Amino acid sequence: xxxxxxxxxxxxxxxxxxxxxxxxxxxxxxxxxxxxxxxxxxxxxxxxxxxxxxxxxxxxxxxxxxxxxxxxxxxxxxxxxxxxxxxxxxxxxxxxxxxxxxxxxxxxxxxxxxxxxxxxxxxxxxxxxxxxxxxxxxxxxxxxxxxxxxxxxxxxxxxxxxxxxxxxxxxxxxxxxxxxxxxxxxxxxxxxxxxxxxxxxxxxxxxxxxxxxxxxxxxxxxxxxxxxxxxxxxxxxxxxxxxxxxxxxxxxxxxxxxxxxxxxxxxxxxxxxxxxxxxxxxxxxxxxxxxxxxxxxxxxxxxxxxxxxxxxxxxxxxxxxxxxxxxxxxxxxxxxxxxxxxxxxxxxxxxxxxxxxxxxxxxxxxxxxxxxxxxxxxxxxxxxxxxxxxxxxxxxxxxxxxxxxxxxxxxxxxxxxxxxxxxxxxxxxxxxxxxxxxxxxxxxxxxxxxxxxxxxxxxxxxxxxxxxxxxxxxxxxxxxxxxxxxxxxxxxxxxxxxxxxxxxxxxxxxxxxxxxxxxxxxxxxxxxxxxxxxxxxxx
Amino acid sequence: xxxxxxxxxxxxxxxxxxxxxxxxxxxxxxxxxxxxxxxxxxxxxxxxxxxxxxxxxxxxxxxxxxxxxxxxxxxxxxxxxxxxxxxxxxxxxxxxxxxxxxxxxxxxxxxxxxxxxxxxxxxxxxxxxxxxxxxxxxxxxxxxxxxxxxxxxxxxxxxxxxxxxxxxxxxxxxxxxxxxxxxxxxxxxxxxxxxxxxxxxxxxxxxxxxxxxxxxxxxxxxxxxxxxxxxxxxxxxxxxxxxxxxxxxxxxxxxxxxxxxxxxxxxxxxxxxxxxxxxxxxxxxxxxxxxxxxxxxxxxxxx
Ligand code: HEM
Ligand SMILES: [Cu+2]
Ligand SMILES: [Cu+2]
Numbered sequence: 066x067x068x069x070x071x072x073x074x075x076x077x078x079x080x081x082x083x084x085x086x087x088x089x090x091x092x093x094x095x096x097x098x099x100x101x102x103x104x105x106x107x108x109x110x111x112x113x114x115x116x117x118x119x120x121x122x123x124x125x126x127x128x129x130x131x132x133x134x135x136x137x138x139x140x141x142x143x144x145x146x147x148x149x150x151x152x153x154x155x156x157x158x159x160x161x162x163x164x165x166x167x168x169x170x171x172x173x174x175x176x177x178x179x180x181x182x183x184x185x186x187x188x189x190x191x192x193x194x195x196x197x198x199x200x201x202x203x204x205x206x207x208x209x210x211x212x213x214x215x216x217x218x219x220x221x222x223x224x225x226x227x228x229x230x231x232x233x234x235x236x237x238x239x240x241x242x243x244x245x246x247x248x249x250x251x252x253x254x255x256x257x258x259x260x261x262x263x264x265x266x267x268x269x270x271x272x273x274x275x276x277x278x279x280x281x282x283x284x285x286x287x288x289x290x291x292x293x294x295x296x297x298x299x300x301x302x303x304x305x306x307x308x309x310x311x312x313x314x315x316x317x318x319x320x321x322x323x324x325x326x327x328x329x330x331x332x333x334x335x336x337x338x339x340x341x342x343x344x345x346x347x348x349x350x351x352x353x354x355x356x357x358x359x360x361x362x363x364x365x366x367x368x369x370x371x372x373x374x375x376x377x378x379x380x381x382x383x384x385x386x387x388x389x390x391x392x393x394x395x396x397x398x399x400x401x402x403x404x405x406x407x408x409x410x411x412x413x414x415x416x417x418x419x420x421x422x423x424x425x426x427x428x429x430x431x432x433x434x435x436x437x438x439x440x441x442x443x444x445x446x447x448x449x450x451x452x453x454x455x456x457x458x459x460x461x462x463x464x465x466x467x468x469x470x471x472x473x474x475x476x477x478x479x480x481x482x483x484x485x486x487x488x489x490x491x492x493x494x495x496x497x498x499x500x501x502x503x504x505x506x507x508x509x510x511x512x513x514x515x516x517x518x519x520x521x522x523x524x525x526x527x528x529x530x531x532x533x534x535x536x537x538x539x540x541x542x543x544x545x546x547x548x549x550x551x552x553x554x555x556x557x558x559x560x561x562x563x564x565x566x567x568x569x570x571x572x573x574x575x576x577x578x579x580x581x582x583x584x585x586x587x588x589x590x591x592x593x594x595x596x597x598x599x600x601x602x603x604x
Numbered sequence: 605x606x607x608x609x610x611x612x613x614x615x616x617x618x619x620x621x622x623x624x625x626x627x628x629x630x631x632x633x634x635x636x637x638x639x640x641x642x643x644x645x646x647x648x649x650x651x652x653x654x655x656x657x658x659x660x661x662x663x664x665x666x667x668x669x670x671x672x673x674x675x676x677x678x679x680x681x682x683x684x685x686x687x688x689x690x691x692x693x694x695x696x697x698x699x700x701x702x703x704x705x706x707x708x709x710x711x712x713x714x715x716x717x718x719x720x721x722x723x724x725x726x727x728x729x730x731x732x733x734x735x736x737x738x739x740x741x742x743x744x745x746x747x748x749x750x751x752x753x754x755x756x757x758x759x760x761x762x763x764x765x766x767x768x769x770x771x772x773x774x775x776x777x778x779x780x781x782x783x784x785x786x787x788x789x790x791x792x793x794x795x796x797x798x799x800x801x802x803x804x805x806x807x808x809x810x811x812x813x814x815x816x817x818x819x820x821x822x823x824x825x826x827x828x829x830x831x832x833x834x835x836x837x838x839x840x841x842x843x844x845x846x847x848x849x850x851x852x853x854x855x856x857x858x859x860x861x862x863x864x865x866x867x868x869x870x871x872x873x874x875x876x877x878x879x880x881x882x883x884x885x886x887x888x889x890x891x892x893x894x895x896x897x898x899x900x901x902x903x904x905x906x907x
Contacts, residue, residue, distance in 0.1 A: 209776075299753075345663055370740060379682060386674040394666060397666040408645050410646065436681025438619045439681060515782060516782070
């Protein structure tokens with residue numbers, strides 16, 4: 066009888082809603098995050114599509130100006146705080162970090178559950194502005210003062226939501242740091258850790274150290290609105306620029322909370338589908354730390370037009386260029402990992418390749434924005450909107466989808482239809498670029514962002530972009546439909562290791578048992594990507 | 605991108621071309637290599653992988669080369685930007701005011717206009733003043749942009765070198781009608797500029813109350829014809845009874861001199877039912893009691 070519990074995998078072990086929402090199993094918590102996060106993502110996408118519809122033609126197409134402003138604010142808040150910041154760490158980090166380290170859970174499983182609950186409370190608060198109070202905030206997700214202090218919309222609730230969500234992020238970060246330090250399986254040192262774990266390690270430090278700053282800053286907005294303290298509103302003696310500094314001291318590093326975990330995913334996908342060791346393991350691992358560190362000192366590049374001194378602009382610009390270097394190093398190492406590999410082109414690899422392409426566009430447009438002369442022209446235009454969608458959606462979003470296709474067989478023990486997945490990928494790729502590339506052009510032409518209406522000369526790029534949003538939506542639906550169909554109907558048993566992966570999660574059953582491993586995991590001889598001495602895995 | 609029309613355009617466009625040139629070269633190059641590898645080392649062609657762990661020489665190369673290239677990019681960006689902060693001594697000074705959702709310009713002789721006309725090849729310095737929230741003065745054709753920050757006096761300057769009419773857009777989100785916060789700069793030869801200035805500066809026989817209201821852009825939010833904008837219309841309001849919300853409580857008032865004066869000085873004290881609080885700024889500091897009397901006098905004429 067004692068063996069019975071290990072025969073059940075983590076999905077079967079217990080039944081019922083409560084066995085999920087009060088589970089302390091990191092795998093179940095990962096899935097809780099996945100389901101909630103995808104729901105909010107779809108809400109965010111719907112708002113995005115609505116915005117694109119409104120911008121199809123100049124003039125009013127659909128909604129009033131104020132409604133449009135509330136839509137882009139809510140879209141931004143949802144996408145940033147509910148989707149992209151938690152995304153890869155909360156879903157795949159939770160599910161796979163302990164398994165990849167060869168252990169049975171994170172260090173603090175209850176704290177882990179708490180952080181999901183905090184996330185849900187924060188999400189409900191953010192969405193409650195749709196139903197209660199004076200409507201969702203209309204400030205943009207940046208909540209710039211003094212407008213955010215003056216407007217009559219429900220800024221307070223949105224800001225409190227972001228504050229609460231911050232705690233969820235901090236707790237996850239803390240949990241991962243301790244887990245990585247203390248729970249690695251015997252024989253696994255820091256330099257034998259998979260690169261995904263490295264990426265999460267660097268990310269977690271940013272979450273832990275930077276998030277409190279945004280928490281305090283947002284509380285200052287609330288204090289200003291209720292008590293008129295005079296922090297940011299110049300009419301009562303405050304300084305709006307102070308707000309911008311405080312906001313970006315967090316929000317620039319937050320960009321790396323979004324990007325580093327995606328780098329980790331790509332560093333896993335490439336070796337697996339090339340069946341060879343990663344090129345430059347140390348370069349990739351340490352460049353994550355370098356990015357996390359330098360990323361703290363460049364927030365001023367969001368403020369090049371707010372009246373900063375020439376010296377200030379000089380320093381922030383040059384530091385911004387420095388952070389590009391470790392990022393470039395990563396890209397070169399990834400491409401080199403394909404060299405002389407034995408490449409198996411599967412859906413997850415396609416997402417990884419699209420990631421590299423789109424992330425490069427995001428990075429190069431970032432260089433354009435980091436240079437002073439060009440930023441003066443392009444700051445706060447659609448060029449910026451194009452740039453950050455290339456980074457966050459074309460980069461991190463695509464890495465997220467790649468990870469979803471990569472680990473789908475492991476998480477559910479089923480397999481999706483690869484042909485449909487590839488078709489969905491192609492549609493998504495075309496849709497994405499048709500949607501966002503024209504935004505770069507509109508920005509170069511001089512169209513400001515957060516624009517409900519625009520001059521007729523900006524019509525063409527906007528029209529193309531809106532067409533792109535329809536293609537993208539089609540691709541997304543097909544991709545998700547294919548996965549959901551497989552979840553319910555697939556009869557294919559992928560086995561333990563469908564892709565020939567080498568990290569430890571491929572040594573256990575699909576789906577994994579509650580305790581993660583049914584037999585002791587074996588580390589490859591020379592580091593985590595030693596495909597030359599890949600341990601043989603019996604079913 | 606539109607052809608530049610100021611002396612900065614050349615420097616900005618040059619850095620744009622250099623950065624995008626290098627970027628496109630690498631984007632295309634890396635993508636091509638990547639796709640080539642995927643075909644060349646496909647598992648059908650290359651069934652066994654070689655396990656290359658890295659190469660220090662090549663790591664050094666692809667650290668040093670990008671470092672040099674980004675420094676080149678930084679340099680051109682800085683050189684294109686530097687002149688934007690050095691205002692020539694002979695610049696003509698114009699004050700540019702921003703408030704929800706209108707720009708206005710004050711010329712050295714005190715004349716106030718909605719759109720700008722400037723002489724060609726004449727440096728112009730703008731003193732940027734916001735009356736309420738953040739705005740940003742953006743002229744795509746001149747490649748310039750700088751924020752109007754309330755409580756802080758930012759500045760910018762330009763020298764237009766091509767005749768024509770150029771759009772001015774507000775580039776920092778400032779609320780409901782942000783996308784309608786537009787103006788223009790018309791660049792003309794010096795003689796035409798002087799003629800224009802003489803015409804706009806001539807004393808008009810406008811009602812003094814109307815002039816003050818135009819100057820303060822009251823009509824962006826309040827109509828004179830009864831239509832509802834952001835705030836209530838001025839048409840026929842004098843002497844009317846109105847429900848207002850004071851500290852969350854509704855009460856009825858009659859619109860008289862005292863009420864109008866209070867609405868100008870403390871607009872958020874009583875808010876007419878159905879309108880949003882917090883959108884109008886207090887004007888006590890810019891409009892004095894004498895001027896308020898003129899405004900009241902003018903509102904009485906709107907029956
Ligand atoms: C179907 C997908 C999407 C569409 C059609 C879309 C469209 C848009 C558009 C048109 C804007 C500009 C609003 C404006 O400046 O007027 C915008 C803003 C934004 N988007 Fe998206 N987007 C999509 C997905 C995403 C994703 C996946 C993310 C993040 C991961 C994201 C993050 C943001 C953010 C942060 C803003 C800025 C909001 C603000 O200005 O306050 N979007 N989006
Ligand atoms: Cu930044
Ligand atoms: Cu404005």
